[in-house]
Amino acid sequence: MRCYSWNVNGIRAVARKNLLPWDVCVGADVICLQETKAQEASLEPDLAEPDGWQTVWHSAEKPGYSSVAILSRSHPDEIRVGIGDPEFDREGRVLAARFGTLWIVSAYFPNSQENGKRLAYKLAFCGRMEAYCGELRSGGRQVLLMGDYNIAHQPIDLARPKANENNAGYLPEERAWISRWLGLGWRDVFRERHPDLIGAYTWWTAWGGARAKNVGWRIDYGTVSPDLADRVAEAAIHPDILGSDHCPVSVTLR
Numbered sequence: 001m002r003c004y005s006w007n008v009n010g011i012r013a014v015a016r017k018n019l020l021p022w023d024v025c026v027g028a029d030v031i032c033l034q035e036t037k038a039q040e041a042s043l044e045p046d047l048a049e050p051d052g053w054q055t056v057w058h059s060a061e062k063p064g065y066s067s068v069a070i071l072s073r074s075h076p077d078e079i080r081v082g083i084g085d086p087e088f089d090r091e092g093r094v095l096a097a098r099f100g101t102l103w104i105v106s107a108y109f110p111n112s113q114e115n116g117k118r119l120a121y122k123l124a125f126c127g128r129m130e131a132y133c134g135e136l137r138s139g140g141r142q143v144l145l146m147g148d149y150n151i152a153h154q155p156i157d158l159a160r161p162k163a164n165e166n167n168a169g170y171l172p173e174e175r176a177w178i179s180r181w182l183g184l185g186w187r188d189v190f191r192e193r194h195p196d197l198i199g200a201y202t203w204w205t206a207w208g209g210a211r212a213k214n215v216g217w218r219i220d221y222g223t224v225s226p227d228l229a230d231r232v233a234e235a236a237i238h239p240d241i242l243g244s245d246h247c248p249v250s251v252t253l254r
Helices: 011-016 119-136 172-183 189-193 226-231
Strands: 002-007 030-034 054-058 068-072 078-081 094-099 102-108 142-148 220-224 232-237 249-253
Touching: 002 102, 002 142, 002 220, 030 094, 030 142, 054 078, 054 094, 068 094, 068 102, 094 119, 102 119, 119 142, 119 172, 142 226, 142 249, 189 220, 189 232, 189 249, 220 226, 220 232, 220 249, 226 232
Parallel strands: 002 030, 030 102, 102 142
Antiparallel strands: 002 249, 030 068, 054 068, 078 094, 094 102, 142 220, 232 249
């Protein structure tokens, strides 16, 4: 079961480039999208319900902002729209689909913004995510949390750590939360498999030819609950897939 996650920075934007997720994510069984920037009701039918895919969308109240989706080859057994808190759900940030005992979550974590303007909001979201994923795990179920976490955890996760120590996405409080998340037992399966791999990034600024030079950040993840780790066959980043300022990441389960 191959699960992809991709911040597309606008589903219509990748459509205009003929780089739709279901066309470029090879072998996908599930595709989690972030920042679709679309209201489902306003999407063209071929985007809202592509042939061969089951689709669920969770859109922000504000048009053209945030929003997430999950596409799957088979019908989910259960869907949960939102994280259960209006403060976050109005921004369309979390969507979950259950397949048997496995919950797959598509999450778009808030950006803490310049000077930490939304840091408190982001950390509150992170705290709520802990409780939410705990709820999903009840009854012996496993969880794969995929999405744009908007946090580079360690110096190896961005090209210029020293220059970004006071910048959104690499603030001490954000990095500490990732450490806390992993301390709770969640597994960053990509980094576990590639502990010393330098240059493995998932986002690049549009300025200065950053992507061509691979001056990027790893801020998109697939972390798994501890009881799912043994089923992970592969964890990968796909920088060759273009169309957004992010590239997809994938986790393949046995």
